[in-house]
Structures are given as C-alpha cells and as structure tokens.
Amino acid sequence: MENENLIQRIESALAEIRPFLNNDGGDIELVSVENDVVNVRLTGTCTYCTINQMTLKSGVEMTIKKYAPEISKVINLDSVTPTIS
Template sequence: MIESVQKRVEAALAEIKPQIQADGGDIDLVTIENNIVKVRLRGACAGCPMSALTLKAGVERIIKQKVPEIKSVEAVQ
C-alpha cells in the first residue's frame, strides 16, 4: 500500500525534529498545498538567522529525498 504524501512528509519531519529540538527549536507541519510543504519553525529556530539555511539545506533536502513529489518547503508564521 502506498502511503499518502502527508504521512510520508510527517515521517520525514519526525526524523528531522530531534536535530532541530537539540538546538532549542521545533518544527510543525502546517499544510501541504500543490506539493509545497508549509511548516512553522518554533522556539530558537523562529528568530534564528540560520533558519533559512536549515529549512532549505536540511529540512527541504530530506523531505524531497523521501517524498520526491514535493516541490519545495516554505516557512510560515
């Protein structure tokens, strides 16, 4: 059985969360629209200047690796 895109994105985020939480932050899935994942960064990540790099080089790369249908990952407030 093929898992839904949302379930696979949630599984990828579950793998990523411990590293983000180790730095005092957190990440939540907000929505997936047109294969664009929208996440909310919380805690230390919310105001961190490195959050854009973390999002693109870390989170987006891992999600796209595990869920190839995903086009991009964006942070929302």
C-alpha cells in the same frame, strides 16, 4: 488516500529532522500541503535563528524531498511577509 500517504511521508521526514532542531531548542510543525508545496512553521529558537533559512533549505527541504520527491518547495510560514493590499 493518496494525500494521506503523502502527509505520512512528510511527517516521517519531519520526525527525522526534529531531534536535531530539538537539540538546539527548536521544533517544526507541518501546517499544510498545497499541490507540491509544503508549508511548515519553525518554532522555539528556530524562529529567531539567523540561519533558519539555511536549515530550511539544506535540512528540512532536502529531507522532505527524500521521503516525498514530488514536493517542489518547502516554505516556512513565519518567514513569509504578508502583503498589504
């Protein structure tokens, strides 16, 4: 139940951010929450935008932390380079 509440608060934060991203042809989706880290995926024009990391930190992460202060970090999965072992 506690996890459901956290997911709802994160989705509320994303709903606040989404119109701004949509105006520029982008969007965001929640992929997962692992401990205190939120994994999202920026889509549309946000995928290739040169300032998407700034948007992620100063827009998305800040808004999610407003709704869910227990979150420590937000990661855009498309920006994570897979490691090859």
